[in-house]
Amino acid sequence: MPPLKTLAISVGDLNGVGFEIILKAHTQVRTLCRPLYCIDRLMAERAAALLGNTLPDDFECQSVGESFEIRPGCVDATSGHYSYNSFKEAVELAKTGTADAVVTLPIHKEAWMRAGIAYKGHTDALRDFFSQDAIMMLGCEQLYVALFTEHIPLREVADRLDSESLIAFLIRFYRSTKAHKAGVLGLNPHAGDHGVLGDEEGFIEEAIEEANRRIGHEVFEGPIVPDIAFTPRFRERYGFIVAMYHDQGLGPLKALYFDESINVSLGLPIVRTSVDHGTAFDIAYQNRASVTSYLNAVKAATTLQRYQENE
Template sequence: MKIAISVGDINGVGLEILLKSHKKISKICKPIYCVDKKLLGQAAEVLKLKIPKKLCCITPCSPIPHIQPACVTKESGEYSYASFLKALELVREKKVQAITTLPIHKKAWQLANIPYAGHTEALRDIFKQEVIMVLGCKKLYMALFSDHIPLKEVSGKITFESLLNFLLQLAPFIHKPPCGVLGLNPHAGDFGVLGDEEEVIGQAIKKANALIGEERFIGPLVPDTAFIDKHWNYYVAMYHDQGLIPLKMLYFKDSINLTLNLPFIRTSVDHGTAFDIAYCNKAYTKSYINAIKEAIKYSFPKKSSF
């Protein structure tokens, strides 16, 4: 199986992870790296690593920037976006079966005038699909109803129609229900005392279950106690940090990022550019390796559920 790898921000930990993991992942797939070999040579020199043999690299057709460890630059943003677009080109042309993305820096994309907050938003716009961001591992998966938006905008996004559509699109990927749906407010609103969004959330859950024909979703759950007993493997969070704080506290090194509702499989690491350890030979590779394994797993119809 061939997987296109977009290399993320070159000033972060992405290239270190790529170089250190190549031997292991090349045993389970054929990685196609969307990067210039010259740039990998720069990274290997800084890290004092040997460049792996038989690398398959495809240039992203962007000027090759100079590596500046832990620096946010327009040039690194342009290059990471070009690498991502090259990976999309390969999967659209069916030259690869899936893509895995290494972490970008959102500020670098902004400096490069890229009109997206991140990969998920770009995929949503480019493919005109209501894609769903899911992060996690086999012990806990977290689907995000809203992803990279300001917290002050979350409440306005929660409507009966939007949440119902989200739940119905997510439902086919849940093969061991139920999936817990978190409320938005403290104490899940406390019967309207602390907010009324939970009324809409409850209505959407009830309607989704009726249309599906089984109790696939439960809630709205009180967010601060929903994970104490770990009753379920699947949850829906109303906003980014509500879901990712417990996930990363419990399974940070194991979890991955998975994008649902695309005509191909896209996985990613569940961490950022880690500028604090960039080019220090301290980067963890487990999330990346797990992301590659999951891309292989989800590329087969019988294993399309998470």
């Protein structure tokens, strides 16, 4: 059998549920890969002790920074800075080939802000690290949803929508996923009702047509009326959906597959997957966190391929 892949695991905000998930799932994860945890051993021991546990003998740590006091459930600049350093170290291990992929546990956006970190989250940082326009995609085997726009105010979404930007997005998405069929949502209710409720669907139609022409076959269909796209009939037709904005895609997805879903960064020279949930400060260090999303993220990280710009 080929050797197991090495995954660099960034531990997320240590005031949240990330380390509990890591510790709970370690034995099973060890059968899937060689996990290299981006956390100093002292901090790992402190977190394990707060959970009433000890570190397994095969728990490999990668030093990332100075130690600090873990404060379960608290938004803290120090913990935010540590989670950022853990993430940067994991990315560096993948860039240098020490690790085959990166898996991230949840960070807290306000903690990053308090720490003076300019990024809103992992995907924003990855775009800057690699100078490439990474795509945020979330979901599971049953359904994946890619986001054309992400963490921007809703009032700005329509201004970001133009044919050329969406064409580039769709082609990049296809090269990363090799999707057989993908549904593209309209922006407006009823997908605009042929201009009655908005005209942005004209840009979407143009982008779908041109993206399919450049790809050489019809991958993308739409614009689909958003309020029916997640019904059983459409979920059977499309394994992938492209949403125009964050809550349009992720609200229905999480209602259907919250525990199973993961986050994938497409269009990068490294593979990065993540859990599809937050720090859950309200249950931190209470041994109540689910490991399902994390295990799915690990499994995906061992199978996904790096994006090649010139495919």
